[in-house]
Amino acid sequence: MAKPRRKPKRSGTDPADLLLNLPDSEFVDALRRVFAERSPWPGTESSQEAHYVLAVASRVLPEDDEPPLRTGEGWELSAVGYPDPAHYDGDPLGVRGSICQSGRCTTCRTEVHTTSKHGLCPVCGAESYGT
Ligand SMILES: [Zn+2]
Numbered sequence: 001m002a003k004p005r006r007k008p009k010r011s012g013t014d015p016a017d018l019l020l021n022l023p024d025s026e027f028v029d030a031l032r033r034v035f036a037e038r039s040p041w042p043g044t045e046s047s048q049e050a051h052y053v054l055a056v057a058s059r060v061l062p063e064d065d066e067p068p069l070r071t072g073e074g075w076e077l078s079a080v081g082y083p084d085p086a087h088y089d090g091d092p093l094g095v096r097g098s099i100c101q102s103g104r105c106t107t108c109r110t111e112v113h114t115t116s117k118h119g120l121c122p123v124c125g126a127e128s129y130g131t
Pocket residue numbers: 105106107108109110121122123124125126
C-alpha cells in the first residue's frame with residue numbers, strides 16, 4: 001500500500017506532525033501514555049477489558065523473479081511493546097533507538113517488537129525479551 005503523501009508542515013501544533021518528528025522511543029512512550037488513559041469503548045469497563053495497542057504490519061516483498069504478492073497476502077502483525085522500566089533504572093523510554101527488538105510475550109505469546117531488549121507486552125503487561 002502506498003503511503004499517502006503528507007502536506008508540508010504548517011504549524012508545530014498538529015498532533016500528527018508532533019508524533020512524526022519524535023524518535024521511535026519517544027513516539028512509543030507518547031502512545032503508551034495516551035493508551036493508558038484512553039479507552040476504545042468507554043463505559044464498558046465493568047463488563048470487558050479493552051485497550052489500544054500499537055502494532056506493526058509487515059510482509060517480505062518477493063524477489064524480482066517471483067510473482068507479486070496479492071492484496072492481503074503475507075502480512076504479519078506484531079504488537080509494539082514498551083521498555084520494562086525495571087531494567088532501565090526506572091526509565092520508561094529504555095534504550096533510545098528504533099523498534100528493532102523482536103520476541104514473544106512470556107505469558108500470552110503475542111509477538112512483540114520493542115526498542116529495548118527487556119520489554120512489557122502491550123496486550124497483557126507481562127515481560128517480553130527481544131533479540
Ligand atoms: Zn502478553
